[in-house]
Amino acid sequence: xxxxxxxxxxxxxxxxxxxxxxxxxxxxxRIGDAIELGLLADGEQLPGESDLAGQLGVSTVTLxxxxxxxxxxxxxxxxxxxxxxxxxxxxxxxxxxxxxxxLRGWSSEELRDLGDHWAALSGAAARLAAQRTGxxxxxxxxxxxxxxxxxxxxxxxxxxxxxxxxxxAAAAQSARLTREQVALQTDVGALLCLVLGDDACREEVxxxxxxxxxxxxxxxxxxARSLAERCVQRSAARLIALRLEL
Amino acid sequence: MNSSPGLATVAAAPVGTAAEQEVVAEVDRxxxxxxxxxxxxxxxxxxxxxxxxxxxxxxVTADLAALRPGLHLRLRTCALASGVGFIAAPGLLADxxxxxxxxxTTAEGGVRPLLPDLxxxxxxxSDYTHWDWxxxxxxxxxxxxxGPYVDYLCSDEYGLTLSVPVEAGGRFAGVxxxxxxxxxxxxxxLPLLRRLPGxxxxxxxxxxxxxxxxxxxxxxxLTRGPDFAAVLAREDxxxxxxxxxxxxRAVPLVLVVxxx
Numbered sequence: 001x002x003x004x005x006x007x008x009x010x011x012x013x014x015x016x017x018x019x020x021x022x023x024x025x026x027x028x029x030r031i032g033d034a035i036e037l038g039l040l041a042d043g044e045q046l047p048g049e050s051d052l053a054g055q056l057g058v059s060t061v062t063l064x065x066x067x068x069x070x071x072x073x074x075x076x077x078x079x080x081x082x083x084x085x086x087x088x089x090x091x092x093x094x095x096x097x098x099x100x101x102x103l104r105g106w107s108s109e110e111l112r113d114l115g116d117h118w119a120a121l122s123g124a125a126a127r128l129a130a131q132r133t134g135x136x137x138x139x140x141x142x143x144x145x146x147x148x149x150x151x152x153x154x155x156x157x158x159x160x161x162x163x164x165x166x167x168x169a170a171a172a173q174s175a176r177l178t179r180e181q182v183a184l185q186t187d188v189g190a191l192l193c194l195v196l197g198d199d200a201c202r203e204e205v206x207x208x209x210x211x212x213x214x215x216x217x218x219x220x221x222x223x224a225r226s227l228a229e230r231c232v233q234r235s236a237a238r239l240i241a242l243r244l245e246l
Numbered sequence: 247m248n249s250s251p252g253l254a255t256v257a258a259a260p261v262g263t264a265a266e267q268e269v270v271a272e273v274d275r276x277x278x279x280x281x282x283x284x285x286x287x288x289x290x291x292x293x294x295x296x297x298x299x300x301x302x303x304x305x306v307t308a309d310l311a312a313l314r315p316g317l318h319l320r321l322r323t324c325a326l327a328s329g330v331g332f333i334a335a336p337g338l339l340a341d342x343x344x345x346x347x348x349x350x351t352t353a354e355g356g357v358r359p360l361l362p363d364l365x366x367x368x369x370x371x372s373d374y375t376h377w378d379w380x381x382x383x384x385x386x387x388x389x390x391x392x393g394p395y396v397d398y399l400c401s402d403e404y405g406l407t408l409s410v411p412v413e414a415g416g417r418f419a420g421v422x423x424x425x426x427x428x429x430x431x432x433x434x435x436l437p438l439l440r441r442l443p444g445x446x447x448x449x450x451x452x453x454x455x456x457x458x459x460x461x462x463x464x465x466x467x468l469t470r471g472p473d474f475a476a477v478l479a480r481e482d483x484x485x486x487x488x489x490x491x492x493x494x495r496a497v498p499l500v501l502v503v504x505x506x
Contacts, residue, residue, distance in 0.1 A: 049358065061311070064359060077368055078361045081402035086361070089368075134452050134468055143376065159370035170396035173454075173466035175404040178396045 023058045027066035030056075032075055046076070046086040079186065081179075099194050100246060106191075108240050114188060115236025119229045121181050122165050126212055126228035128172035130221040141167045141213055149206045157202060158192040161235075164209055168228065171216065188239075195238040205235065265442055266483075266492045266501060272438045273448065274496040276326070276431075280408050280424050281389065281496075283324040287422035288412050290316045291332045295414035304340035305414075310347040317349045318357050320424075326434060329360070329401055329425035332412065333380060338419050344372070348400060350425075360400055371399055383411035383421045391498050394428055394456050394466060404428045404466065406456065428465060432457050439501075446503045451475040456499060463502075474500045 031040070046052055053063040067086055070076035077089045106114070144167055148160040162185035169178040195201050208231035215224035294312050298305035310332065317330050324330070331348035339345055348360040363369040374380055377399065382390035393406040409423035439446045439459045447458035453469045463469060472486040477493050477500055484491045485505065492501040 049361075050356075060359070064361065067361065071363070071365065078363045080360075080362045080371060080399060132454075132466060132468055134454075134470070136452060140376065156370075163370040166398055170398050173394065173396065173404065175396050175402060178398050179402050182398060182402070 023062045024065045024069065027056055027058060027063060028069045028073075031066070031070060032073065040088045042088055042090045044088045046088065048085065081182065084182075096194070096197075099190060103191055103194060103239070103243055104246050106243060108243050111236065111240045111243055114184070115233060115240070118165075118184055118188065118236065119232040121177055121184065122168060122232050123225045123229040125165070125169040125172040125174065125177050125181070126216060127221045127225040128174060128177075129168055130216045130219050130224040132173050133171050133216060133219075137171060138213065138217055141171060141216075145206070145209045145213055148209060154193050154197045155190075157196045158189055161192055161196065161205060162189045165232075168212070168216075191239055192235065194242055195235060201235075201238060205231065208234070266490070266503060269438045269442060269446075270492050270494045270499075270501050273435055273499060273501070274494050276434050276438075277391070277406075277408065277426075277497045277499075280324060280326050280426055281410070283320050283327055283330065284389070284408055284410050284422050284424050286320065287313070287317065287330060287332060287424070288410050291412050291420075291422055292414065295412070295419055299415055304338075306339055306341040307345055307347075308341075310334075310339075310345070313347055314349070317347070321349060321351050321357050324424065326426045326430050327424040328403070328405075328427050328430065330423070331360075332420055332422050333374065334420040335384070335418055336375065338414075344374070346374070346400070350401060362399065374399060379407040379409040379423055380421055383409050384418050387411055387418075391450070394450065394454055397425065401425055401427070406431060428456070432465065442503060444504050446501060448499045448501055449474055451478055451498050451500075469502060 031046075040046075047055065049060055049063060049067075053060045056063065058066075067076055067078065071078060075089065076086050078084065078086045141164065144160055144164045148157060148164065151157050151160060166178060166181050166185060169181040172178075196205065208227065212224060212227045212231060215227050290313055291310075294309050295305050298309050313332060320330050321327060329348060329350040331346060333348070334345040336344045342364075344364045346360055346362060346364075349357050350360060352358050362371065364372045364374075366372040375384075378392040378395075379390060382388075382392070389408070389410040391406055391408055394404060395407075396402075396404050397407065403425070405425050405427040407423055407425050409421040412419045412422050435448065435457045436459065439448070439457065442459075445458075445460035445462075447460050447463050447469070448456045449469050450456055451474050453472070453474050455463055455465050455467050455469060458465055469489075472484070472489065472491055474491070477484050477491045478498050481493055481495065483493070488505050490503050490505050492503070494500065
């Protein structure tokens with residue numbers, strides 16, 4: 001996560017201890033204001049929970065309640081597991097303009113490299129999953145493919161697309177591949193909204209997911225790998241094409 | 247899991263060797279100790295839910311905060327558990343749609359709460375009710391061992407989850423559970439498997455290897471062929487081709503050894 005080094009003084013004040021009265025509200029207000037004022041950037045990671053609680057002079061329980069309130073207001077999102085944490089999120093759903101702006105932050109070479117990394121992860125995961133899954137192990141992936149095909153909401157589609165790849169890595173029985181895939185999806189996830197809004201693209205992805213799933217289920221390691229790679233490469237290619245139009 | 251073809255090829259064997267029986271009994275004891283911890287969490291949770299019911303109100307997340315000292319204590323005292331807690335059935339709590347009161351050990355030896363984003367508008371992982379550790383106790387009313395599996399919801403670790411149903415007022419209220427990371431499980435059971443004369447491994451009901459002294463059968467791979475679920479259901483030693491299958495009694499794991 002890129003740190004923004006703007007407004008340093010104001011940011012230092014932001015994490016100074018707060019009064020003991022109405023601690024939760026004070027924390028909510030301080031962090032909430034900082035986000036609204038732009039002192040904290042969209043997507044920026046907040047310090048770790050115990051650090052932040054220490055800097056604010058509140059207990060982790062208080063901080064936790066404050067983060068919950070901020071989540072309810074849509075100002076903070078919390079991501080699961082290791083490599084996760086609390087992140088600033090601007091209140092309204094990411095509009096197409098903001099996403100294009102975010103895409104502009106990537107060079108086509110960086111996007112190509114991201115696609116290569118993603119294809120390597122998903123290809124390896126698909127091959128191992130084909131080797132290591134039995135009947136009953138693929139229920140979650142099947143559910144995800146099904147949901148993806150029937151979801152009209154574009155951000156939800158992008159999240160399900162990410163979940164497909166995370167679950168594929170989990171089906172490979174690899175914690176490392178899964179963690180890598182989770183980290184990668186936090187980079188690529190929102191950008192995918194830009195291509196998944198297109199119906200033709202959505203249908204193509206749905207078909208490719210089904211094909212990957214079928215190959216994994218059949219234990220066909222080689223085709224599972226190449227189908228997964230192809231699926232990722234096509235999505236990356238669409239993103240790059242879009243980037244080159246900006 | 248298809249049942250009958252496997253059974254036809256699994257022939258009953260008289261008994262496992264005394265050493266094999268001892269190993270499965272020890273494996274049972276290793277995981278029973280974790281289930282004891284889970285039973286304590288269930289009792290604590292049931293008491294918290296009963297207190298709310300006695301006040302004629304639905305429980306809220308603040309009530310579950312009363313579980314924290316106990317959960318922290320259990321993380322410190324149960325050597326194998328790296329995550330413990332209560333996962334509420336959706337709709338149980340009055341103030342949130344869904345909730346995990348879940349605590350984990352940190353690399354530094356402390357404890358920290360899990361803070362998953364359970365808002366379906368933002369997270370693709372908000373619905374946890376289809377995971378085996380939740381669905382099996384809910385659907386069977388009995389305790390369950392899930393995994394080995396990659397837990398990308400809570401720990402990002404490869405492991406086992408041991409869970410039991412929690413009831414309140416005669417209705418399913420959620421599950422009490424503990425996570426055992428595979429590396430810790432391996433450290434606990436490899437010395438046991440090494441007592442056996444030949445290569446041996448433990449598999450779950452689907453044939454997934456949970457621990458192994460056999461370099462040809464690594465943790466996470468599948469041992470294909472035998473119907474391990476049927477072996478567990480029969481609670482008796484079986485043979486399949488060159489393998490002898492010795493079921494644990496208390497947990498759904500099968501010891502697999504090569505026949506001499």
